[in-house]
Amino acid sequence: MSELTVGVDVGGTKIAAGVVDDSGKLLASTRRETPATDTHMVLEAIADAVRELRAGHDVTAVGIGAAGFVDAARAKVMFAPNLAWRDEDLRGQLSAALELPVVVENDANAVAWAESRFGAGRDHDDLVAITIGTGVGGGIVTNGRLLRGGFGVAAEIGHITMVPYGRRCGCGLQGCWEQYGSGRALLTEALEIARHSPAFAAGLIAAAGGDPEAITGEMVTATAQQGDVGALHCFDEIGRWIGLGLAQLAAVLDPTLFVIGGGVSAAGEVLRGRVEEVFRANLTGRGHRPVAEVRLAEMGWESGMVGAADLARTNFDSAVPGSDR
Numbered sequence: 001m002s003e004l005t006v007g008v009d010v011g012g013t014k015i016a017a018g019v020v021d022d023s024g025k026l027l028a029s030t031r032r033e034t035p036a037t038d039t040h041m042v043l044e045a046i047a048d049a050v051r052e053l054r055a056g057h058d059v060t061a062v063g064i065g066a067a068g069f070v071d072a073a074r075a076k077v078m079f080a081p082n083l084a085w086r087d088e089d090l091r092g093q094l095s096a097a098l099e100l101p102v103v104v105e106n107d108a109n110a111v112a113w114a115e116s117r118f119g120a121g122r123d124h125d126d127l128v129a130i131t132i133g134t135g136v137g138g139g140i141v142t143n144g145r146l147l148r149g150g151f152g153v154a155a156e157i158g159h160i161t162m163v164p165y166g167r168r169c170g171c172g173l174q175g176c177w178e179q180y181g182s183g184r185a186l187l188t189e190a191l192e193i194a195r196h197s198p199a200f201a202a203g204l205i206a207a208a209g210g211d212p213e214a215i216t217g218e219m220v221t222a223t224a225q226q227g228d229v230g231a232l233h234c235f236d237e238i239g240r241w242i243g244l245g246l247a248q249l250a251a252v253l254d255p256t257l258f259v260i261g262g263g264v265s266a267a268g269e270v271l272r273g274r275v276e277e278v279f280r281a282n283l284t285g286r287g288h289r290p291v292a293e294v295r296l297a298e299m300g301w302e303s304g305m306v307g308a309a310d311l312a313r314t315n316f317d318s319a320v321p322g323s324d325r
Contacts, residue, residue: 006050006062007309009107012036012082017049018302019057020309024118026302028053039084047097054098061101063312064090065110065304072152074104081170103312109146109155110307111299112139115259117310119298124257128249129297130157131262132242132271135170136178140253146311157249158182162241181241183217183264189234190220203228221267235270242271243278250292251284261297272296 002021009016011034018029030049035041050062068080075091077083095102105113112129121127125144131137136158140147147154158178159171166175179185194201194212201212203223208214224231246258258279260272276294283291299306 003313004057004059005309005312006053006059007065007110007305007307007312008046008049008062009065009110009304009308010034010042010046010083011067011107015042015045015049016301016305017046017053018305018309019053019059020306022310022313024114024306024310026306028057029305034083036083039088042083042085043090043093043097047094050094050098050100059100061103061312062094062098063110063308063310064094064102064104065107065308066090066104067107069153069156070104070106070109072148072150074152077104078153101312103308105308105311106139106153106155107304107308108137109139109148110305110311111137111261111297111303112141112155112259112307113146113311114299114303114307115261115297116141116144118306119303120259120295121257124255126253126255127257127259128155128157128246128253128255129259129261130242130246132181132238132260132264133183133262135184136182136242136245137262140255142253142255157245160245160248162245177241177245181238181245183262185241186220186234186238186264187215187217189237190215190217190231193230193233197230200233201230204230217264221264221270224267224270232270235267235274238264239271239274240278243275244282246275246279246292246294247282247284250279255292256290258292258294259297260294261299261303265296268296 015032019027032045066077069078077085077088090104091102115121115129127141129139138155138157140155159176161175162177163175167179169176207219207223220231
């Protein structure tokens with residue numbers, strides 16, 4: 001019999017919860033809106049979603065993927081940028097409310113774990129997964145284990161400084177990677193060329209019904225996939241920054257694989273190919289060392305739930321029981 005666990009992906013606007021078996025298959029799911037300013041209501045929404053799923057499935061544990069800094073004990077969210085959690089003991093409160101074991105994990109770590117176990121990285125033990133959405137998130141798997149760091153907050157790669165004293169970031173610093181290689185950066189570039197070079201951005205402006213200010217990230221992706229020159233330029237720009245960032249990570253971590261996920265990865269090869277080209281061109285010692293692969297993520301919207309559920313299943317140890325991983 002497959003052991004079933006619940007994975008919960010908690011974001012700033014929605015809570016997604018699902019029942020997952022030990023092969024990584026999502027059997028059932030449910031959603032709630034996130035009452036982001038009320039910590040008690042967030043906990044209630046999570047608990048309510050889990051109770052709904054338990055009504056139809058015999059589950060043994062719950063994994064929470066939270067967008068924020070999770071302590072080394074995987075119990076507290078020390079800080080969440082889009083929620084009111086500050087030193088919030090999620091594990092203690094939810095364990096008491098649900099009478100089930102609970103493990104708390106950073107959401108990008110959960111995504112990386114899902115891709116490592118069941119997705120694009122299932123044949124690799126050393127990988128870095130990056131999520132390119134509004135910002136840039138990351139998770140690192142080394143020797144088949146999640147790298148969390150001494151305080152539990154490793155892999156906040158979106159806040160590596162790429163441009164000293166550059167664009168101001170929501171984290172309070174300047175020049176962070178996510179200010180140049182994210183979905184927000186993609187849209188910023190598109191709006192910039194639409195305002196100042198409308199002829200170059202004609203395809204983007206047409207997609208927005210003639211209003212440059214109505215351009216969205218989805219429009220940039222769609223027009224780029226159709227071969228529009230202005231939209232492809234936007235991907236050239238963020239692809240350059242992402243590729244540069246991967247080269248820096250490779251110099252430190254030496255993974256065998258990079259997995260690119262998040263909403264912007266929907267652009268597919270338009271993004272991946274540009275990233276890989278710049279990564280290879282800027283890799284230290286290139287020509288004299290093995291080069292990591294660059295793949296697109298495979299798990300999609302399920303990854304956060306699946307990763308959190310699997311981490312709950314592995315008895316609070318991020319290595320797969322009974323194997324080298």
